[in-house]
Amino acid sequence: MARTPLSDDELIARFGPHLNQAPPGGWDAGFEVDKVVETHCCFCGQQCGIKLKVHDNEVVGFEPWYDFPFNEGKLCPKGVKRYLQGSHPDRLLRPMERDTSAPGGFREVSWDQALDRVVSEIRRIRAEHGDDAFAMLSGVSLTNEKSYLIGKFARLALHTANLDYNGRYCMVSAGAGNKKAFGVDRAPNPWSDIPLADVVWVAGSNVAETFPITTSYIWRARDRGARLIVQDPGWSRWPERRTCTCRCGPAATRPCSAPSCTS
Numbered sequence: 001m002a003r004t005p006l007s008d009d010e011l012i013a014r015f016g017p018h019l020n021q022a023p024p025g026g027w028d029a030g031f032e033v034d035k036v037v038e039t040h041c042c043f044c045g046q047q048c049g050i051k052l053k054v055h056d057n058e059v060v061g062f063e064p065w066y067d068f069p070f071n072e073g074k075l076c077p078k079g080v081k082r083y084l085q086g087s088h089p090d091r092l093l094r095p096m097e098r099d100t101s102a103p104g105g106f107r108e109v110s111w112d113q114a115l116d117r118v119v120s121e122i123r124r125i126r127a128e129h130g131d132d133a134f135a136m137l138s139g140v141s142l143t144n145e146k147s148y149l150i151g152k153f154a155r156l157a158l159h160t161a162n163l164d165y166n167g168r169y170c171m172v173s174a175g176a177g178n179k180k181a182f183g184v185d186r187a188p189n190p191w192s193d194i195p196l197a198d199v200v201w202v203a204g205s206n207v208a209e210t211f212p213i214t215t216s217y218i219w220r221a222r223d224r225g226a227r228l229i230v231q232d233p234g235w236s237r238w239p240e241r242r243t244c245t246c247r248c249g250p251a252a253t254r255p256c257s258a259p260s261c262t263s
């Protein structure tokens with residue numbers, strides 16, 4: 001089993017996590033903004049639109065993108081801090097190789113050296129343990145092109161049949177439910193339908209923490225008088241403005257305590 005070359009405290013002191021709460025140069029840097037780039041927040045599958053301010057090829061701030069149809073300028077706390085990640089001091093910008101004689105236990109190597117080592121190790125592991133010794137886990141927030149490349153890499157470079165992505169745990173069950181209910185394996189309606197609904201039924205999702213901007217769509221429905229039913233296998237605080245909460249398992253036998261519930 002691999003051992004870390006330093007104690008946990010030493011590793012954290014050298015590589016983080018550290019707080020990074022200000023843009024490069026600080027809040028009062030007074031930069032002239034060279035350009036504003038329209039892009040997406042990359043932190044969750046909602047992909048909110050955001051405008052990043054750039055100075056000298058570095059992200060130094062952001063502006064709301066009011067015309068973006070999904071989030072209409074809104075961002076959750078993760079999206080608000082997202083632009084600070086580019087200049088975060090903990091970012092690993094160059095390849096490092098374990099070397100117990102080097103200060104901190106790692107030494108910097110060139111990209112060519114790093115990639116050569118990766119290739120030789122992949123070949124060694126495949127020769128010793130077979131193609132399926134590797135598994136590849138992709139991500140739901142990647143673009144189509146990146147997902148395509150990861151599939152190609154798994155099949156053609158690694159020769160592995162073990163390829164999956166984090167959507168297996170959430171979107172596959174949602175896709176199967178949508179297919180059975182509506183005949184398509186994805187949400188069949190636009191988000192703009194949510195505020196128009198008379199009943200919003202949320203099954204097994206902590207919307208406020210996992211899809212924060214969607215919460216505002218649900219509140220708009222509530223403000224119109226829609227009933228909100230939350231079927232929650234755990235417990236999260238966001239549905240406190242619910243009409244009714246249905247708990248799964250033994251708790252389902254308990255009566256709902258919401259004052260407006262008539263069930």
Ligand code: SF4
Pocket residue numbers: 041042043044045046047048071074075076077078079080211212213
């Ligand atoms: S909901 Fe938050 S984390 Fe997700 S894309 Fe929007 S700003 Fe980013």
